[in-house]
Amino acid sequence: xxxxxxxxxxxxxxxxxxxxxxxxxxxxxxxxxGCQYLFIMTLYSYNGASQEKISDCLKIDKATTARxxxxxxxxxxxVRNIDSDDKRAYKIFxxxxxxxxxxxxxxxxxxxxxxxxxxxSEDEYxxxxxxxxxxxxxxxxxxx
Numbered sequence: 001x002x003x004x005x006x007x008x009x010x011x012x013x014x015x016x017x018x019x020x021x022x023x024x025x026x027x028x029x030x031x032x033x034g035c036q037y038l039f040i041m042t043l044y045s046y047n048g049a050s051q052e053k054i055s056d057c058l059k060i061d062k063a064t065t066a067r068x069x070x071x072x073x074x075x076x077x078x079v080r081n082i083d084s085d086d087k088r089a090y091k092i093f094x095x096x097x098x099x100x101x102x103x104x105x106x107x108x109x110x111x112x113x114x115x116x117x118x119x120x121s122e123d124e125y126x127x128x129x130x131x132x133x134x135x136x137x138x139x140x141x142x143x144x
Contacts, residue, residue: 008135015116019112019116020035022108022112026104026107026111027101027108032077032101032105035068036077039068039069039072040077040098040101040105041105041109042054042057043092043098047093048093049091050083050089050091051065051066051069051089051092054092059136069092076097077097077098078092078093078094079092
């Protein structure tokens with residue numbers, strides 16, 4: 001067995017790229033590009049979160065979050081307000097424009113999940129999700 005051809009990293013990367021492309025095509029008419037929907041959905045759960053909180057939720061670096069938030073702000077999907085408790089920080093809020101497309105994002109995410117897990121039993125899915133989560137947490141902790 002060729003380890004490179006069957007490595008976890010390869011298949012995780014394939015899933016990531018395919019998901020990004022699939023969901024991106026569905027959300028393109030709404031002006032959402034790349035992985036912006038992930039930031040919008042995180043703010044949907046944590047509206048008013050700091051950029052640091054968003055980075056922590058998505059397990060990505062702060063610079064990437066700052067760039068993404070700036071692009072979302074420029075596109076009218078979010079507003080940044082100075083945190084009254086910490087004048088150096090911002091709280092990020094969804095605009096009505098973003099709130100209006102949440103159902104479309106949810107639909108795109110559901111269609112993707114339905115597509116990729118259609119032939120997997122519930123028990124297999126639960127086990128897969130558990131193992132993948134454990135691997136991802138271990139990987140994230142190794143670079144933190």
